Amino acid sequence: MKVVLQNLTKKFPSRNKKSDDEVIAVNNFNFEIPDGKLIGLLGPSGCGKSTALNLISGLISPTSGRILFGDDDVTNLPPENRGVGLVFQSYALYPHLTVKQNIMFPLQNLKGSERPSPEEMERRVLEAAKLVQIENLMERKPGEMSGGQQQRVAIARAVVKMPRVLLLDEPLSNLDARLRLQTREEIRRIQRDTGITTVFVTHDQEEAMSISDMIVVMKDGVVQQIGKPQDVYDSPVNLFVSKFLGTPPINVFDGKVSGGRVFIGNEAVLDAPRVKDGSVWVGIRPEGFILDENGPFTCALTGVEVMGRDISVVCAHEKNAGAGAIRAIISAENRPADGAKTVRFSLKPYKVFLFNHDTEERIEVK
Numbered sequence: 614m615k616v617v618l619q620n621l622t623k624k625f626p627s628r629n630k631k632s633d634d635e636v637i638a639v640n641n642f643n644f645e646i647p648d649g650k651l652i653g654l655l656g657p658s659g660c661g662k663s664t665a666l667n668l669i670s671g672l673i674s675p676t677s678g679r680i681l682f683g684d685d686d687v688t689n690l691p692p693e694n695r696g697v698g699l700v701f702q703s704y705a706l707y708p709h710l711t712v713k714q715n716i717m718f719p720l721q722n723l724k725g726s727e728r729p730s731p732e733e734m735e736r737r738v739l740e741a742a743k744l745v746q747i748e749n750l751m752e753r754k755p756g757e758m759s760g761g762q763q764q765r766v767a768i769a770r771a772v773v774k775m776p777r778v779l780l781l782d783e784p785l786s787n788l789d790a791r792l793r794l795q796t797r798e799e800i801r802r803i804q805r806d807t808g809i810t811t812v813f814v815t816h817d818q819e820e821a822m823s824i825s826d827m828i829v830v831m832k833d834g835v836v837q838q839i840g841k842p843q844d845v846y847d848s849p850v851n852l853f854v855s856k857f858l859g860t861p862p863i864n865v866f867d868g869k870v871s872g873g874r875v876f877i878g879n880e881a882v883l884d885a886p887r888v889k890d891g892s893v894w895v896g897i898r899p900e901g902f903i904l905d906e907n908g909p910f911t912c913a914l915t916g917v918e919v920m921g922r923d924i925s926v927v928c929a930h931e932k933n934a935g936a937g938a939i940r941a942i943i944s945a946e947n948r949p950a951d952g953a954k955t956v957r958f959s960l961k962p963y964k965v966f967l968f969n970h971d972t973e974e975r976i977e978v979k
Contacts, residue, residue, distance in 0.1 A: 614682055614696075614777040614810045616646040616669065621678035623664055623834075638664040640834040642678070651804045651811045653821030653842075656831035657857070662814045663782055665831070669812060670697050670780050682777055695778070698771030698809075702783040704763045706755040706770075713751040716741055716769045723774070741773040744803055761792045768800070772807060779804070779811040785820060797824050818858050822846065830854050847963075852894055852973035855966055861899045861925070861942070863966075865934045868895035875967065878932050882910045883965055885978050892970040894934065901964025902926070902941035904949065908959040912939060914949055924948055926956060 621642040624635040639661045646652050654662040667673045669680060671692035680688045687695050706715050716738045720729055729737065742748040745765040755763050764784060771779060781800070785793045801824040804811045815821050821828050822842035830837045830845065830853075838850045849855035855863050868877045870893055873886040877895055902910075904926070912928035915938060926949060928939040941958060949956045967976040 615648045616778055616810060616812075617679075617681040618642050618644045618646075618665075618669070619679040619681070621665070621668060621680065622676050623661075623668060623673065624676045637834050639668065639675075642836055644829060644836070644839060646810060646812065647826075649808045649810055650826040651801065651813060651824060653825030653828040654812060654814045654831065655816070655818055655821040655828050655857070656837075657816060659833075660831040661834035662816075662829075662831050664834075666780050666782050666812060666814050669778065670699055671695050696776050698774065698776035698779045700764075700767050700771045700779070700781045700784045702786045704755070704767045704787075706763055706766055708755050711752050711754055712742070712747060712758075712766050713738060715755070715766055716773050719770060719774050737773055738769075741769040744772065744806065745769045745799065759792075760788050761796055764788065764796055765799070768803065772803070772809065775807075776809060779807075779809045781811065781813045783814055783816070785815070785817075793820070800824060819860055822858065830857060848975075849896075849966065850975055852896065852968040852975075855896045855968070855975075859898060861940045862935070863896045863898055864939045864941075866895040866897070866930065866932045867934045868893050868932065868967075870967070875965075877910065877930070880909055880911060882960055883962060883978075885967065888967060888976055888978060893976065894968040894970060894973065896966040896968065897960060898964040899925070899940050899942040901961045902943060903959040903961065904941075904943050904947045904956065905959040906957055908957040910958045910960060911955055912958070914953050914956045917948060919945070921945070928956060 621639055623639040624637050627634045627636060642665060654665060656662050668675050671690060679686060717734055720734045739748060742751060745768050747762060747765050750762060785796055788796060797820055825842055827840060828842050828845055829839050832853055838845050838854050846858050866877045868875055870885055870888045871890050874881040875883040875885050875895060912930045915929055916927040918925040918927060922945060923942050924945050926941040926943060930939055933939055967978055969976055
């Protein structure tokens with residue numbers, strides 16, 4: 614099911630009773646979610662991603678704009694008539710019901726001709742349980758299950774009525790790191806097996822990038838960039854997107870362009886013949902550094918963190934504009950000399966981004 618959002622805006626009254634200013638949670642959101650794709654809505658807390666999900670579900674109504682499922686305008690349709698499946702961070706399972714009863718509950722609430730026969734309900738519940746691999750837990754109650762198992766029950770309950778659109782709101786936040794990795798892989802598998810158009814809300818960029826067909830990066834209710842995860846990572850449109858995507862995060866320096874060259878401090882680190890002179894933010898991905906004793910970029914060495922296949926060279930520089938240390942990810946086969954006080958790097962040009970110092974929009978170097 615294709616989902617189209619047209620000029621979608623949601624405003625809330627200000628919490629300050631003395632102010633008439635409204636809070637714009639989602640601002641003029643335009644996007645077409647292709648049929649059968651998994652879309653990640655990504656951004657920091659308060660960026661409007663959950664509000665956008667609730668608008669699609671019908672739990673809240675937009676201030677303006679339209680929502681279409683296929684050719685059907687569902688903007689004013691109540692949630693129960695939209696054909697959506699919802700999975701929340703809290704699971705929201707009924708503690709007094711068994712797994713089987715929890716999964717069956719949405720089918721039992723259907724009315725008239727839409728309500729399946731008891732035999733059909735049994736079949737669909739078992740099918741949904743097998744999809745999430747909990748068919749051997751059907752008689753357990755939520756309190757007897759792990760967090761990961763409860764999350765699977767919540768997903769099965771959402772897909773049992775084969776919704777037109779599946780909506781997942783921070784579904785992995787309550788799981789530990791290992792279980793999050795396993796469950797996100799399961800979500801990707803389930804989505805591919807069912808072919809249900811899915812919107813996945815998260816603040817975890819690694820989650821979104823690993824399982825999404827496309828990601829939508831939001832900030833302050835405004836869409837910053839839409840694209841395939843790798844494309845957005847490789848070509849961020851602005852400084853915010855570049856900083857939000859990537860682990861470890863991008864290293865940002867206060868630099869300048871002069872005479873067709875990029876300077877960080879007094880060192881010319883990159884050629885940029887088509888960029889006009891002026892102050893810029895220089896973003897360098899951690900994997901963009903090459904350890905090179907004759908390299909143009911010098912940093913103070915503060916430590917080396919061994920990560921197995923790679924190592925993280927931890928550095929400092931007076932022009933570092935970030936809150937933390939500079940991290941350069943290089944092969945474990947190469948490492949700074951023991952006792953070294955400084956380290957020199959060459960840079961991979963395609964891992965270096967320039968941003969306007971005022972607008973923070975990306976500057977094309979080529």
